[in-house]
Amino acid sequence: MKKIFAALVVTSALTMPAVAYAKPVTFTVDMNRYGGDGAYLAFYVTDASGAYAGSLWMAGEKSKYYKHLSGWYRASAGNTAEVDGITGASVGQGKTLAIELDLQDALFDAGYTLHVDASVEDMQDSPREVSIPLTTDGAGQPAAGTVYINSVTYGF
Amino acid sequence: MSRFLHRWPGLFAALLVSVIALSGAALSVFPALDRVTVPQAPAGMTVAELAASIQAIHPGLTEIRRSPSGRITAWWVDGDVQGYGHVDPQTGQATASADPDPVERWLTNFHRSLFLDDTGRVITAIGAAMMLVLAVTGAMLVARRVGGFRRWFTPLKGPFSGRLHVELARVAVFALVLSATTALWMTADNFELVTIDLADAGFAEAAEGAQLPLVQMQALVDLPLSDLRNLQMPDPTFAGDTLRLETATGAGHVDPTTGALIGWDEAGFGQQVSETIYMLHTGQGAAVLGLVLGLMALAVPVMAATGALVWLAGQRSRVRISANQPVGKAETILLVGSEGGSTWGFAATLHAALTATGQSVHTAPMSAFAPERYRVAKRIIVLAATYGDGDAPSSANGFLDRLAAMDRVPDAPLAVLGFGDRGYPTYCAYADAVVAAAQSKGWRELLPLDTVDRQSPQDFARWGRALGQALGIDLELVHQPVLPATELLTLISRREYGVEVQAPTVILRFALPEVTAWQRLTGAGFARFAAGDLIGVVPDGSPVTRLYSLASARRDGFVEIVVKKQPGGLCSGQLYALDVGQAVPAFVRHNPGFQPGRGRAPLILIGAGTGIGPLAGFVRGNGRQRPIHLFFGMRHPGSDFLYGDEMRQWQASGHLALLVTAVSRRTQPRYVQDALRAEAAELTRLIGAGARVMVCGGRDMAAGVRQALGDILAPSGLTPATLKAQGRYLEDVY
Numbered sequence: 001m002k003k004i005f006a007a008l009v010v011t012s013a014l015t016m017p018a019v020a021y022a023k024p025v026t027f028t029v030d031m032n033r034y035g036g037d038g039a040y041l042a043f044y045v046t047d048a049s050g051a052y053a054g055s056l057w058m059a060g061e062k063s064k065y066y067k068h069l070s071g072w073y074r075a076s077a078g079n080t081a082e083v084d085g086i087t088g089a090s091v092g093q094g095k096t097l098a099i100e101l102d103l104q105d106a107l108f109d110a111g112y113t114l115h116v117d118a119s120v121e122d123m124q125d126s127p128r129e130v131s132i133p134l135t136t137d138g139a140g141q142p143a144a145g146t147v148y149i150n151s152v153t154y155g156f
Numbered sequence: 157m158s159r160f161l162h163r164w165p166g167l168f169a170a171l172l173v174s175v176i177a178l179s180g181a182a183l184s185v186f187p188a189l190d191r192v193t194v195p196q197a198p199a200g201m202t203v204a205e206l207a208a209s210i211q212a213i214h215p216g217l218t219e220i221r222r223s224p225s226g227r228i229t230a231w232w233v234d235g236d237v238q239g240y241g242h243v244d245p246q247t248g249q250a251t252a253s254a255d256p257d258p259v260e261r262w263l264t265n266f267h268r269s270l271f272l273d274d275t276g277r278v279i280t281a282i283g284a285a286m287m288l289v290l291a292v293t294g295a296m297l298v299a300r301r302v303g304g305f306r307r308w309f310t311p312l313k314g315p316f317s318g319r320l321h322v323e324l325a326r327v328a329v330f331a332l333v334l335s336a337t338t339a340l341w342m343t344a345d346n347f348e349l350v351t352i353d354l355a356d357a358g359f360a361e362a363a364e365g366a367q368l369p370l371v372q373m374q375a376l377v378d379l380p381l382s383d384l385r386n387l388q389m390p391d392p393t394f395a396g397d398t399l400r401l402e403t404a405t406g407a408g409h410v411d412p413t414t415g416a417l418i419g420w421d422e423a424g425f426g427q428q429v430s431e432t433i434y435m436l437h438t439g440q441g442a443a444v445l446g447l448v449l450g451l452m453a454l455a456v457p458v459m460a461a462t463g464a465l466v467w468l469a470g471q472r473s474r475v476r477i478s479a480n481q482p483v484g485k486a487e488t489i490l491l492v493g494s495e496g497g498s499t500w501g502f503a504a505t506l507h508a509a510l511t512a513t514g515q516s517v518h519t520a521p522m523s524a525f526a527p528e529r530y531r532v533a534k535r536i537i538v539l540a541a542t543y544g545d546g547d548a549p550s551s552a553n554g555f556l557d558r559l560a561a562m563d564r565v566p567d568a569p570l571a572v573l574g575f576g577d578r579g580y581p582t583y584c585a586y587a588d589a590v591v592a593a594a595q596s597k598g599w600r601e602l603l604p605l606d607t608v609d610r611q612s613p614q615d616f617a618r619w620g621r622a623l624g625q626a627l628g629i630d631l632e633l634v635h636q637p638v639l640p641a642t643e644l645l646t647l648i649s650r651r652e653y654g655v656e657v658q659a660p661t662v663i664l665r666f667a668l669p670e671v672t673a674w675q676r677l678t679g680a681g682f683a684r685f686a687a688g689d690l691i692g693v694v695p696d697g698s699p700v701t702r703l704y705s706l707a708s709a710r711r712d713g714f715v716e717i718v719v720k721k722q723p724g725g726l727c728s729g730q731l732y733a734l735d736v737g738q739a740v741p742a743f744v745r746h747n748p749g750f751q752p753g754r755g756r757a758p759l760i761l762i763g764a765g766t767g768i769g770p771l772a773g774f775v776r777g778n779g780r781q782r783p784i785h786l787f788f789g790m791r792h793p794g795s796d797f798l799y800g801d802e803m804r805q806w807q808a809s810g811h812l813a814l815l816v817t818a819v820s821r822r823t824q825p826r827y828v829q830d831a832l833r834a835e836a837a838e839l840t841r842l843i844g845a846g847a848r849v850m851v852c853g854g855r856d857m858a859a860g861v862r863q864a865l866g867d868i869l870a871p872s873g874l875t876p877a878t879l880k881a882q883g884r885y886l887e888d889v890y
Contacts, residue, residue: 035258
């Protein structure tokens with residue numbers, strides 16, 4: 001499997017430049033062989049109440065397709081500024097995407113949930129394909145996806 | 157300029173444009189397949205009815221889409237199980253997997269990006285842009301060649317690959333322009349170089365309360381299924397979520413508690429244009445158009461190949477002039493106006509022959525005309541082809557302008573030799589224009605204008621002798637254009653005429669040579685020929701081909717020519733002496749410019765001597781009894797009445813309506829033009845009724861006939877030239 005590795009030093013509400021109280025977290029996404037073109041993926045976080053807290057990463061660079069990431073689109077009110085500077089290429093079927101983000105320590109063990117939406121041209125939209133609570137203990141445990149994603153794992 | 161812009165992008169992009177076109181042609185099949193295989197919805201079905209019938213089977217329905225072909229796809233989550241499929245709108249049942257067709261997906265990706273993502277999209281867009289450039293420049297070249305856009309579909313003549321190239325282009329160019337333009341638009345849209353304001357329903361909150369069943373949601377009840385694009389059910393994990401709806405006319409939400417349409421955004425003009433462009437390019441929603449475009453796209457690889465062949469042929473026939481003298485030191489300046497390159501071959505032969513006699517010769521394209529540099533020139537010779545409707549051939553660009561702008565013409569006298577095809581109404585028109593311009597400037601003439609018809613080596617050799625005479629040297633020009641493959645023709649009968657009147661003439665009938673399956677398939681060799689076509693014969697002892705008009709068609713079952721033994725004629729002598737059972741090598745040269753054509757319009761055939769050959773062939777093939785009026789000039793009916801016996805039979809059988817003969821060897825000599833004048837009233841009537849005139853014979857006779865017909869037609873306001881321009885006055889002259 002081909003590894004796509006994106007090393008990131010970006011700033012948003014959730015990611016921090018290399019300062020204290022932040023640590024590098026690696027997300028690994030295993031894609032299914034779903035028989036379609038490259039998938040757009042949206043990584044975003046909701047808080048304990050289910051409210052949108054911010055976006056971590058967007059795989060897929062053409063913003064006109066973002067509305068098909070319908071969970072993210074609803075949550076962020078379709079604001080593409082939310083993912084400015086944190087986008088990469090769409091992810092082909094059967095491939096593995098690994099991204100390293102510097103995340104605030106406060107995101108863990110505080111009721112936050114990571115969601116991944118997926119969408120593929122001419123195929124169905126798959127909002128919240130994966131939803132994983134962000135906990136220290138959850139690190140290294142793969143969470144299964146449904147349509148396009150085989151599993152998502154995060155680790156420190 | 158058009159030629160340059162057509163040739164180089166064409167050669168460069170041939171492969172790219174071909175693969176894009178081929179994959180596009182393959183893709184065009186899918187919308188049509190969809191169109192015939194998709195289960196159609198009952199007339200008048202509403203979105204509410206469809207959604208409810210699917211939901212009855214799959215309560216976890218999440219989304220319904222309708223493709224332009226009418227195919228319904230639905231997605232659902234029943235418990236934990238995700239499902240989806242193509243749905244038969246009659247039953248709401250999923251009938252087929254909705255996984256994308258892997259072949260179609262592969263082709264689509266190849267067609268739009270060559271599997272190279274955005275890089276590939278840029279490459280294919282460049283391909284589309286080149287296609288557009290090729291289509292536009294090609295159209296300009298075709299217009300130039302046929303003499304204007306109004307004559308777009310004029311029948312073509314010339315070598316097969318060039319003809320095929322243009323024949324395909326004339327039909328396909330419209331489709332290719334459409335496909336290429338729409339492709340460029342789609343690329344611009346994809347890269348967001350153009351921004352289309354798409355209908356966007358934004359976000360909406362549903363009112364609080366219980367959800368209505370789908371069949372009670374008025375917005376869905378009011379919506380015909382044929383208008384649906386996409387319907388997404390509310391996400392149960394979102395409180396207050398709505399149904400999201402996209403239709404042909406816009407996007408909006410349906411409040412599940414009230415069934416009302418909210419937050420509607422109407423599709424703007426830009427979106428409609430954009431969607432139309434997508435439809436025109438993909439054929440999705442316009443399957444028949446898509447198939448037509450796909451079919452036209454198939455012409456692209458053929459045009460790429462034939463275009464390359466045309467270019468290659470031009471390269472191969474490109475001639476090196478050896479021992480070209482510097483312009484300032486040459487006594488003979490040889491200027492060449494060539495379009496396809498064949499005239500350069502004649503120039504090289506002339507250059508070599510003159511050099512061999514000790515002349516110093518400088519050969520250059522006509523476009524390099526620079527008389528101030530011809531310091532020691534004693535004569536200037538121009539070999540000029542004609543392009544299209546009398547235009548300058550490409551290597552003569554600017555010659556006439558420069559000549560017109562000159563204060564003083566060179567002292568060295570001028571000889572002009574025109575190259576052309578008598579099948580065209582504008583035969584050697586450019587050479588005519590050069591001579592006319594030179595005369596109006598008072599440029600001294602070395603030789604009167606002469607012409608070479610269809611690269612005839614005889615014409616060229618004859619002119620060479622005249623040139624030699626003018627220069628006081630013995631000049632024998634032997635120029636042999638590339639020879640086609642010959643086949644042996646075996647003589648099966650010979651009929652002699654005219655010995656008594658010093659015009660020994662023979663009708664030679666040969667057996668049809670064996671034709672291979674490939675020749676039959678491609679119409680090559682003797683697999684296809686008609687009366688009026690030519691055969692080339694290469695005699696023993698000379699490399700120069702002689703052309704003879706065919707007096708028979710393939711379906712007659714034999715090959716027949718009429719040969720007059722010329723005094724001292726090498727080829728005619730050999731043919732005249734041929735005995736039954738002996739064979740000669742020969743090849744077919746098609747002569748589409750001298751055919752009676754289809755239709756019922758009367759034919760006026762005029763010939764003298766051996767010129768009767770093709771005309772007799774036309775009469776023999778006239779089983780449909782089209783009215784044919786034949787004017788035939790001979791010396792004496794007792795001696796050289798060629799086809800005399802057949803003529804009587806053809807008149808009896810209705811193949812020939814009228815035969816008028818003119819006899820020159822008698823006390824009151826009568827020539828064929830005299831016979832025409834005697835029938836002036838009838839000829840005027842026939843030509844007024846749309847008759848086509850075909851003349852075959854020697855130059856003097858043809859000129860006399862032209863003169864006579866000009867006089868006859870003058871009162872009716874017609875001339876042989878206007879008839880020629882209409883394709884109703886055809887000459888085959890030797």
